[in-house]
Amino acid sequence: MASSLLARSRSIARAAGRWPYHPAARSLAVPLSSAAGRAETAHQPKPSPTRSIKLPAAFALAGASLLGGYCIGTYHSEELEEMNKNRELPKGERGCCSCEDSGTTKEGAPKLTEAQSALSSKLQRIVGKEHVYDGMKETSKNAHFLKGARLGQGTALCIVQPGTVREAVKCLQEAVDAGCVVLPQGSNTGLTGGSVPRNETPDTRPAVIISMKRLDAHFPIDDGKKVVCLAGCGISALASSIQSWFPDRESHSILGSTFLNPTTAAGVAFGSGGVYVRKGPARTDRALYCKVSRNKWGENIVSVVNSLGIKGMEDSDFVEHSGQDAVGALDAYANDVRQGFRRNMAQSSDSVHGKAKASDSNYHNTVCECTNDVSRYNADTAGEDCNRSEGKVLILATVHDTFPVPEKKRVFWVSFPDMETTLAFRREVCLNNPKDLPISCEYMDRDSVDIIDRSGRIGTYMIRYLGTGDLMGFLWGVKLSIEGLPFSWAPTICDKLLHALNSFVPECIPGKFMKAGREWDHHCIVAVGEFGDGTLDRFMERMGAFVEKYNQKAVADESAVGSKIVSVVEAESPTEVTALNAFRFVAALAFKMYCVGENIQGISVDYALPKNGGLAPEMDPSAVTPLKRMRYSHFGCNVVHEDIAYALGVDTHKEKMAFKQIVEDDGGKLPAEHGHGTEYNAPPNTQKRWMKMDPLNVMNPGVGGLSTLPKYGKK
Numbered sequence: 001m002a003s004s005l006l007a008r009s010r011s012i013a014r015a016a017g018r019w020p021y022h023p024a025a026r027s028l029a030v031p032l033s034s035a036a037g038r039a040e041t042a043h044q045p046k047p048s049p050t051r052s053i054k055l056p057a058a059f060a061l062a063g064a065s066l067l068g069g070y071c072i073g074t075y076h077s078e079e080l081e082e083m084n085k086n087r088e089l090p091k092g093e094r095g096c097c098s099c100e101d102s103g104t105t106k107e108g109a110p111k112l113t114e115a116q117s118a119l120s121s122k123l124q125r126i127v128g129k130e131h132v133y134d135g136m137k138e139t140s141k142n143a144h145f146l147k148g149a150r151l152g153q154g155t156a157l158c159i160v161q162p163g164t165v166r167e168a169v170k171c172l173q174e175a176v177d178a179g180c181v182v183l184p185q186g187s188n189t190g191l192t193g194g195s196v197p198r199n200e201t202p203d204t205r206p207a208v209i210i211s212m213k214r215l216d217a218h219f220p221i222d223d224g225k226k227v228v229c230l231a232g233c234g235i236s237a238l239a240s241s242i243q244s245w246f247p248d249r250e251s252h253s254i255l256g257s258t259f260l261n262p263t264t265a266a267g268v269a270f271g272s273g274g275v276y277v278r279k280g281p282a283r284t285d286r287a288l289y290c291k292v293s294r295n296k297w298g299e300n301i302v303s304v305v306n307s308l309g310i311k312g313m314e315d316s317d318f319v320e321h322s323g324q325d326a327v328g329a330l331d332a333y334a335n336d337v338r339q340g341f342r343r344n345m346a347q348s349s350d351s352v353h354g355k356a357k358a359s360d361s362n363y364h365n366t367v368c369e370c371t372n373d374v375s376r377y378n379a380d381t382a383g384e385d386c387n388r389s390e391g392k393v394l395i396l397a398t399v400h401d402t403f404p405v406p407e408k409k410r411v412f413w414v415s416f417p418d419m420e421t422t423l424a425f426r427r428e429v430c431l432n433n434p435k436d437l438p439i440s441c442e443y444m445d446r447d448s449v450d451i452i453d454r455s456g457r458i459g460t461y462m463i464r465y466l467g468t469g470d471l472m473g474f475l476w477g478v479k480l481s482i483e484g485l486p487f488s489w490a491p492t493i494c495d496k497l498l499h500a501l502n503s504f505v506p507e508c509i510p511g512k513f514m515k516a517g518r519e520w521d522h523h524c525i526v527a528v529g530e531f532g533d534g535t536l537d538r539f540m541e542r543m544g545a546f547v548e549k550y551n552q553k554a555v556a557d558e559s560a561v562g563s564k565i566v567s568v569v570e571a572e573s574p575t576e577v578t579a580l581n582a583f584r585f586v587a588a589l590a591f592k593m594y595c596v597g598e599n600i601q602g603i604s605v606d607y608a609l610p611k612n613g614g615l616a617p618e619m620d621p622s623a624v625t626p627l628k629r630m631r632y633s634h635f636g637c638n639v640v641h642e643d644i645a646y647a648l649g650v651d652t653h654k655e656k657m658a659f660k661q662i663v664e665d666d667g668g669k670l671p672a673e674h675g676h677g678t679e680y681n682a683p684p685n686t687q688k689r690w691m692k693m694d695p696l697n698v699m700n701p702g703v704g705g706l707s708t709l710p711k712y713g714k715k
Contacts, residue, residue, distance in 0.1 A: 115178040116206055123160045126170050131161040143484035145209050152193030157206035163214045164331045165396050172394055175208040176292055176300045181698050184391045185211045186263030192677025194390055194703050203708035217334035221346040224249050226358055230397050234261035242402055249402040252279055261473045265395040270675035271378050271388055274634030277437045280363025281376050285356040285384040286399035292698050307384055308399055309353030310346050359401040364434040367637055374608035375637035377669040379686040385693050390675050391700030392693045406529025411571040413513045415520035422522040423614045426635055429542045436535050439527040442584050443635040447628045449517035455499050456590030460508035463582035492596045499597025509579045516567050524635055525580050587632050591643040601646045603656045607663045608672035609638040617662045624650050639672040681705030
């Protein structure tokens with residue numbers, strides 16, 4: 001089984017759009033320094049030997065989970081059905097029995113029109129029969145399109161996967177001409193239900209999902225300083241390509257949820273990228289995207305907006321009505337890339353678009369400002385319409401900056417006794433000035449460490465040994481397929497078994513880190529790089545002074561002799577660095593497994609706190625006391641992911657709404673980076689921006705609290 005999966009992974013990698021450019025080998029030293037400059041602490045325990053599991057063991061565990069799931073589920077389906085009823089799981093996902101029946105259609109939906117009945121056949125003629133799926137009833141073949149990763153489920157008239165940019169434009173035109181609404185979709189990894197159909201709405205128009213995953217080609221421009229991505233390009237695939245093309249450059253997203261391989265277009269539309277203190281969130285003003293409107297004769301018009309800013313692909317490079325345009329030029333270039341043909345590397349034009357931003361280039365300044373404002377949030381209305389559009393336009397391609405790889409890199413696990421000291425570290429060391437920012441700074445509280453260790457060991461090992469590429473994505477797809485089986489036990493059985501097996505697996509990070517994790521309440525995993533300007537040395541000086549200042553307080557306190565206020569433990573090998581990254585970014589998955597395994601409920605709230613704040617919002621005295629309150633955050637920008645566990649029987653919706661209000665009363669903003677979807681109402685200025693983009697309300701209707709009706713219910 002393992003060999004077949006590895007073979008599948010290699011074939012997927014070969015099929016991906018790759019630029020046939022092989023720069024001369026350039027050595028790039030990325031050593032982790034030894035003892036020099038490290039913030040040593042007294043009585044540091046001798047590191048425990050790193051334990052690990054072998055790849056065959058990982059597959060054996062997965063196989064045992066599937067077999068055990070089938071057996072247990074077969075004999076206990078009625079018990080599981082009752083247990084899951086009215087039970088809320090993390091990110092708003094309820095147990096299977098409270099979901100609407102997968103075979104239902106919109107209540108009271110009228111009979112399909114002739115154009116709607118003929119739409120699937122028309123789409124098949126455009127993209128091929130094998131790339132159009134029926135979506136009126138959920139099946140194992142279409143479930144991953146119809147059901148959100150964490151929230152949302154519905155049906156669609158059909159799902160279409162265009163293979164070229166031109167095909168995507170044609171499919172959009174046919175769908176709106178047939179009187180359908182359109183849901184753009186990438187990898188469908190969204191957490192707030194913004195990429196899947198909704199059945200229970202007043203709108204009776206059938207939905208068409210345009211899945212962009214086949215449009216996965218990507219190629220460098222400007223000598224590798226920028227990269228062009230078609231809308232289906234995954235961030236993991238892009239990171240791998242940039243590393244192979246230009247070893248001294250890297251793409252925007254190389255950590256975080258890369259194992260899910262979400263698309264670069266989704267990052268722009270929904271606002272990802274909180275890990276990167278130096279790079280900022282994903283955004284670009286250089287893109288190719290579609291907007292839908294209607295002319296005075298009542299015809300639906302699909303307009304292609306071109307702000308790519310690439311020589312030979314500007315609108316001005318083509319004669320009007322000649323049959324040639326930027327869409328065709330981009331398709332031709334991408335097709336050559338897929339087939340391995342060599343072409344001269346494209347360059348940015350001298351136009352306004354060619355000089356526009358392809359990243360948030362001023363973020364390093366704004367993140368260091370100590371003000372009541374937040375660093376970033378989803379309702380941001382700045383920039384080209386593709387940014388934070390949440391499906392109100394159809395993104396076809398985007399241009400992104402690449403970034404220099406650090407000459408050296410050091411990673412530390414820094415622990416603190418209280419949140420005030422942790423925030424002082426953020427302010428005095430991490431965000432001291434815009435020039436010396438760390439690469440990343442990720443926070444976890446004690447409950448986070450405990451829950452990840454209790455339920456996330458297997459997930460951490462799988463990321464460590466299988467990486468974050470196609471194979472891990474394939475296994476994630478297998479898990480989703482199992483959870484979509486038509487059995488009452490299916491939605492939770494994988495998580496239940498992984499939770500049960502977790503205790504039989506060795507600790508997934510070295511003992512020196514787990515010791516600190518159990519002795520302190522607050523922790524930061526800090527990565528610092530040297531970029532040829534002394535950044536690393538200056539950071540180390542600040543951190544050393546901070547540790548000395550706070551630990552001297554403990555020495556001076558007679559009641560705390562021999563203790564430390566701040567603990568610093570360094571990752572001393574690439575293996576340890578990988579382990580820490582995997583441990584942190586399996587947090588959300590571990591929390592869901594924990595809730596399922598412990599037979600409790602869980603909710604998740606993502607929010608941004610003011611730049612001069614950061615303390616955990618205090619719950620109302622009348623609120624139900626949670627069993628666990630798991631807080632982990634992108635510490636540089638104060639974007640917090642809070643997972644809260646409750647006993648069965650608690651009204652989690654009530655508790656969640658009350659908590660959201662507390663966050664907003666404290667000056668926070670929701671959501672911070674996962675999109676509004678169907679879970680959050682967008683503020684009025686954001687809603688007005690979306691309505692202007694999509695006046696007919698045919699693109700992702702209902703997102704962010706907007707009306708689902710045609711023209712937003714206006715006549």
